[in-house]
Amino acid sequence: xxxxxxxxxxxxxxxxxxxxxxxxxxxxxxxxxxxxxxxxxxxxxxxxxxxxxxxxxxxxxxxxxxxxxxxxxxxxxxxxxxxxxxxxxxxxxxxxxxxxxxxxxxxxxxxxxxxxxxxxxxxxxxxxxxxxxxxxxxxxxxxxxxxxxxxxxxxxxxxxxxxxxxxxxxxxxxxxxxxxxxxxxxxxxxxxxxxxxxxxxxxxxxxxxxxxxxxxxxxxxxxxxxxxxxxxxxxxxxxxxxxxxxxxxxxxxxxxxxxxxxxxxxxxxxxxxxxxxxxxxxxxxxxxxxxxxxxxxxxxxxxxxxxxxxxxxxxxxxxxxxxxxxxxxxxxxxxxxxxxxxxxxxxxxxxxxxxxxxxxxxxxxxxxxxxxxxxxxxxxxxxxxxxxxxxxxxxxxxxxxxxxxxxxxxxxxxxxxxxxxxxxxxxxxxxxxxxxxxxxxxxxxxxxxxxxxxxxxxxxxxxxxxxxxxxxxxxxxxxxxxxxxxxxxxxxxxxxxxxxxxxxxxxxxxxxxxxxxxxxxxxxxxxxxxxxxxxxxxxxxxxxxxxxxxxxxxxxxxxxxxxxxxxxxxxxxxxxxxxxxxxxxxxxxxxxxxxxxxxxxxxxxxxxxxxxxxxxxxxxxxxxxxxxxxxxxxxxxxxxxxxxxxxxxxxxxxxxxxxxxxxxxxxxxxxxxxxxxxxxxxxxxxxxxxxxxxxxxxxxxxxxxxxxxxxxxxx
Numbered sequence: 001x002x003x004x005x006x007x008x009x010x011x012x013x014x015x016x017x018x019x020x021x022x023x024x025x026x027x028x029x030x031x032x033x034x035x036x037x038x039x040x041x042x043x044x045x046x047x048x049x050x051x052x053x054x055x056x057x058x059x060x061x062x063x064x065x066x067x068x069x070x071x072x073x074x075x076x077x078x079x080x081x082x083x084x085x086x087x088x089x090x091x092x093x094x095x096x097x098x099x100x101x102x103x104x105x106x107x108x109x110x111x112x113x114x115x116x117x118x119x120x121x122x123x124x125x126x127x128x129x130x131x132x133x134x135x136x137x138x139x140x141x142x143x144x145x146x147x148x149x150x151x152x153x154x155x156x157x158x159x160x161x162x163x164x165x166x167x168x169x170x171x172x173x174x175x176x177x178x179x180x181x182x183x184x185x186x187x188x189x190x191x192x193x194x195x196x197x198x199x200x201x202x203x204x205x206x207x208x209x210x211x212x213x214x215x216x217x218x219x220x221x222x223x224x225x226x227x228x229x230x231x232x233x234x235x236x237x238x239x240x241x242x243x244x245x246x247x248x249x250x251x252x253x254x255x256x257x258x259x260x261x262x263x264x265x266x267x268x269x270x271x272x273x274x275x276x277x278x279x280x281x282x283x284x285x286x287x288x289x290x291x292x293x294x295x296x297x298x299x300x301x302x303x304x305x306x307x308x309x310x311x312x313x314x315x316x317x318x319x320x321x322x323x324x325x326x327x328x329x330x331x332x333x334x335x336x337x338x339x340x341x342x343x344x345x346x347x348x349x350x351x352x353x354x355x356x357x358x359x360x361x362x363x364x365x366x367x368x369x370x371x372x373x374x375x376x377x378x379x380x381x382x383x384x385x386x387x388x389x390x391x392x393x394x395x396x397x398x399x400x401x402x403x404x405x406x407x408x409x410x411x412x413x414x415x416x417x418x419x420x421x422x423x424x425x426x427x428x429x430x431x432x433x434x435x436x437x438x439x440x441x442x443x444x445x446x447x448x449x450x451x452x453x454x455x456x457x458x459x460x461x462x463x464x465x466x467x468x469x470x471x472x473x474x475x476x477x478x479x480x481x482x483x484x485x486x487x488x489x490x491x492x493x494x495x496x497x498x499x500x501x502x503x504x505x506x507x508x509x510x511x512x513x514x515x516x517x518x519x520x521x522x523x524x525x526x527x528x529x530x531x532x533x534x535x536x537x538x539x540x541x542x543x544x545x546x547x548x549x550x551x552x553x554x555x556x557x558x559x560x561x562x563x564x565x566x567x568x569x570x571x572x573x574x575x576x577x578x579x580x581x582x583x584x585x586x587x588x589x590x591x592x593x594x595x596x597x598x599x600x601x602x603x604x605x606x607x608x609x610x611x612x613x614x615x616x617x618x619x620x621x622x623x624x625x626x627x628x629x630x631x632x633x634x635x636x637x638x639x640x641x642x643x644x645x646x647x648x649x650x651x652x653x654x655x656x657x658x659x660x661x662x663x664x665x666x667x668x669x670x671x672x673x674x675x676x677x678x679x680x681x682x683x684x685x686x687x688x689x690x691x692x693x694x695x696x697x698x699x700x701x702x703x704x705x706x707x708x709x710x711x712x713x714x715x
Contacts, residue, residue: 054135054183056158057085059585060593061536066136067163067181069170069368070383072440075531076447078484078496080106080164080178080542082581088593089154091625091639091667093681093708095231096151097121097132097180100160102643103621105579105595107162108614110692113700114233116240116270118148120693124164124546125575125601125612126177133171133181135262135310137328137364143393143430143459143472144507150306150332152182153244155209155227156264159183164579165544166502166521168480169451172387172434176502176521176548184262187223187248188213197677197712202705203232205239209712222249234704235273237293237300242268260312269302271295272338272354275698278656279344280407286689290701294405295339298413299353302336321371332360339402342697347407353417355398364389381440388433393461395426428461428472438482447494449484457505470508474515478503492531499524511557511566519550519569537584546575553605571605573612589627589637596620603652610654614693616646625667639667650694661690661702675714682707 051073053066062083063073074081082104094100097119098109111120111127121128129148132139139149164178171179195211207229215221225246232239247263274294281289310328317323335357342350366387373380398420405411436453456477463470480503486496502521510516525544531537551571556563577599585591597619601612625639643663650656664686669679687705694700 053083054158054186056188057087059536060085060088060091060591061538061583061585062159063531063538065161065163066159066183067133067161067179069136069385070370070381070438070440072381074538074540075492075494075529076486076488078447078449078486078498078527079482079500080525080527080540080544080579082162082164082540084160086158088583089157089160090679091637091669092623092641092665093667093679093683094154095708096154097160097182099683100154101162101180103593103595103623103641104162105581105597106164106577106599108616108619108645108648110700110702111614112695113273113275113692114703115273115700116231116233116238117151117272119151120148121180122177122614123162123180124177124544124577125573125599125615126175126548127614128175128177128180131174131177131179133179134308135184135328136181136326136366137310137387138171138389139182139330140362140391141332141334141358141360142395143391143428150266150304150334151270152264153227153242153246153266155211156185156225156244156246157182158185164542165498165523165525165546166480166482166500168455168478168502168521169436169438169453169482169500170385172432172453172455173457173478173504173518174502175504176523176546184264185211185223185225185246185248186260186262187221187250189215189221189250191215193714195712195714197710199229199708199710201232201709202707203234204236205230205232205708207231219252220249223247233273234291234701235293236291237295237297238271238273240268240270242266242270256316256318258314260310262308262310262312264306264308266304266306268304270304270336271300271302272336272340273700274339274341275695275700277341277344277349277407278694278697278699280347281691281699284407286701287687287704289407290689290704292407293410293412294341294349294351296405296412296415298415299337299339299402299417302334302338304332304334304336306330306332317371319371321369323367323369325365325367327365328363330360330362330364332358332362334358340698344697345404348404349407350404351402353400353402355396355400355420357396359394361392362389377443379442381442383436383438383440385436385438386434387436389431391428391430391432391459393426393428393430395424397424397426398422422466424463424465426461426463426472428459430457430459430461432457445488445490447484447486447488447496449482449498451482453480454478455480455503472507474505474507476503476505476518478518492533494529496527496529497525498527506552506569508567511555511559511564511568516552516567517550517569519548521546521548523547532584535584535586537582537586539582539584540580542577542579544575544577544579546577548573551603551605571603571608573604574602575612575615576600589629591625591627592623594620594622607652607654610652611649613649613651616648616660618644618646620644623665635671635673637667637669637671641665641667650691656694658691658694661688663688663702677710677712677714679710679712680708 051064053064108122161181209227213223228243315323368385370383399422434455438451441448482500484498488494503518506516523546527542530539550569553571580596583593623641627637647660692702
């Protein structure tokens with residue numbers, strides 16, 4: 001039985017009490033302040049004609065993105081960018097980051113099935129485990145790549161953004177595929193509002209939630225967001241009991257200076273999915289296997305806490321120049337014991353226990369000075385930035401072997417856990433400092449971007465195991481950049497060409513005993529975008545070639561008269577792809593979002609000649625929605641979508657292929673005149689049983705049919 005974190009009932013009670021209390025003092029006020037990337041800006045909707053990229057949207061079409069760190073609209077940006085606003089998440093019944101991005105181009109989700117611990121995403125052939133950002137600062141739980149960042153409560157987010165392609169010029173070390181940036185809900189200065197509601201689903205999940213914004217006066221506003229409940233999966237025993245509290249406040253120190261405060265707290269207990277033995281897939285009933293519990297509740301336990309505290313400051317110098325700064329402290333602790341499965345003998349499944357104790361602290365900042373300059377007929381929007389982070393990680397890991405379980409005659413409880421056969425104590429301290437400059441150039445209808453970044457990364461520490469010691473000490477320096485050239489027609493069409501680079505430090509040593517160099521990414525991209533005048537919409541197309549070089553490759557060489565096996569960084573991965581995406585609101589209540597992805601991949605070095613894992617040749621999605629705006633059905637909204645994920649390899653070794661799958665989703669909502677909203681969503685309507693990922697000994701089923709209902713009131 002899962003134990004409730006002692007802080008969760010108190011957290012939920014206090015937060016909902018706060019929301020209810022603020023509702024009692026609701027007042028009608030207006031204030032021209034809105035937030036922008038960790039700071040508050042002076043305009044309700046736009047900044048000198050630019051849409052505020054962190055403010056709430058009434059619809060599903062976004063024309064700006066906070067991820068680019070500038071005020072340039074998406075239409076004029078020489079990068080591939082997607083934004084999923086809160087309204088789109090609600091329509092599709094999204095409860096986690098994977099749900100929210102399931103209809104976006106280039107992204108493959110559910111890489112560990114329905115995993116309550118993490119949001120496992122692949123983008124353009126690469127794992128994004130450690131490339132998730134919160135308000136422009138990296139959200140992580142380990143200094144080592146790849147290690148999954150903890151899942152952030154989706155109800156606490158206003159938008160989710162995807163920046164595709166190498167992004168080191170803005171964000172430092174990372175995979176060449178890009179990143180996901182989450183925008184938290186912020187205090188809004190244009191009036192009071194409150195939401196209270198509850199939801200449940202067919203798997204036994206249930207939650208209550210609330211969101212309240214208050215404008216105290218023309219200088220101060222605050223917001224409280226909270227959710228508590230249990231998220232269950234197809235396996236009843238694998239769930240996540242979570243309490244979430246988000247706080248935000250903005251204060252105008254003067255007409256030119258704004259201060260923002262943000263905090264979040266997660267107290268949850270995510271249980272690790274065991275997956276199913278790969279040897280049983282296809283031999284026994286798929287739905288029975290998908291719902292079978294290979295773990296043991298007497299062992300599986302989890303206690304995770306994550307707190308973030310952020311401060312944002314912006315100052316307008318009054319001469320076209322602005323200063324923005326975001327500072328965040330993150331505190332993360334996770335203790336868990338989890339059963340994993342190993343070999344298979346007949347129907348007897350081997351098992352082990354992992355004992356993990358994690359402690360992670362991080363402080364990060366991003367300071368930007370931005371402004372305009374003119375050189376004749378050419379205008380420049382300049383950004384100069386300094387970002388830095390300091391990380392401290394401590395972790396203990398132990399592996400033990402326990403008794404197997406028989407799939408045909410399972411027995412639970414009474415398990416003895418012996419002393420671990422493997423232990424590791426990791427202690428790492430790391431710092432990263434980057435200086436970057438960006439020049440966005442405008443000459444008539446021409447647009448260009450030039451950016452450079454120089455970054456220093458240094459870490460020290462080691463992992464001490466009962467088999468030896470791994471030294472994590474290293475010191476890297478890297479120059480990365482971005483060049484883009486585009487043309488914007490008056491009819492809302494733009495085209496561009498861009499080149500960008502990235503890097504990612506690597507632990508361990510090569511065959512000669514030297515520290516490994518970082519891997520390097522480079523990408524050429526051609527793109528086109530269209531923003532129609534007749535209706536609200538944005539359509540994008542991107543054709544790209546992406547390469548990662550200096551990949552680790554295992555070699556055996558004769559050194560000192562004897563054969564030695566080690567690592568040479570001579571590998572490469574190449575991805576060539578096409579991504580199409582469009583979102584539009586056509587009027588009379590109709591809206592659509594569609595995406596198509598084509599990707600061709602090839603590896604050299606280890607697994608030479610193979611394709612990258614979790615990267616189908618073809619993937620597509622389409623969501624169509626209609627809101628009845630008059631007549632007897634006014635207030636009713638109906639929607640439906642289809643997602644196609646093509647066949648792909650389960651690993652870079654290309655030994656097992658995952659079958660293509662087509663998934664159908666439906667949604668409906670009804671809003672009464674008093675602000676009461678009822679919503680019904682059915683995901684995977686036909687209850688397709690499909691393998692979404694394969695691990696070392698386990699296969700992971702994708703999420704089965706889920707019927708979700710909610711009732712909320714907004715006022």
